[in-house]
Amino acid sequence: MSDLASLESQSIYIFREAFHRFEKLAMLWSLGKDSNVMVWLARKAFFGHVPFPMVHVDTGKKFAEMYAFRDRYEKEWGLKLIRGTCPPIEEMDPTLPGSARSAARKTAGLKKILDEHKFDGLFAGIRRDEEATRAKERVFSPRGEGGKWDFRDQPPEFWDQYKTDFPPGTHIRIHPLLHWTETDIWRYTLAEGIPTIPLYYSKNGKRYRSLGDEDITHPVDSEASTIEEIIVELETTKVAERSGRAMDHESEDAFERLRAEGYM
Structure with a gap:
């Protein structure tokens, strides 16, 4: 098996394992290269159909090309899309630096969607090699109240053995691309x-x-x-x-x- 085929196979396994284990799933769709690969893999995992909704947390400040891409491929790929909005920057933590404070709007927008739809599992297209903090993630990552992440208390994942039996009510972030590189x-x-x-x-x-x-x-x-x-x-x-x-x-x-x- 080639290395790309092996990566694809592992990601498809993660999608199917999550679909088997969790009742209410969704996928974050940022419209970038990673999340588009993630959508592609999901379509392969479920034979051309994505059986859970996409979530686009829209800050209202994306590039025009990103919105055009979203509107086109939502239809071409037959996706069910949930569009979320974000609160104004004035409501974000004033102790954060300016750009981080702006980015925090997405977190607040996502929390609003999670409160409304009560997803117990959420796919996200992050990779370990992308940023040092993300290197601490797990494939199946439990979150606390409000989606908070305690990176000091994550389940071990040795030899691709994933923990999926979490207590009822636990919100899980699932990362099918964690093992990929740019x-x-x-x-x-x-x-x-x-x-x-x-x-x-x-x-x-x-x-x-x-x-x-x-x-x-x-x-x-x-x-x-x-x-x-x-x-x-x-x-x-x-x-x-x-x-x-x-x-x-x-x-x-x-x-x-x-x-x-x-x-x-």
């Missing part, structure tokens, strides 16, 4: 022909490696205008994937504080 995502996207947002490809010497709100996300220097060129670039670049995210350049603990409060 290069894996692009190699799989190329191999499968998965649609992508054009912002990922170089224009005038700049491209986006990670997509968030337009006002706090910036492009990186790059001449990579195809997936093949992106893969070659990733083999040598020293630039961090989230270097274009403004909140990642703020205080050292800002991202960890956001994650502990339930940030995706």
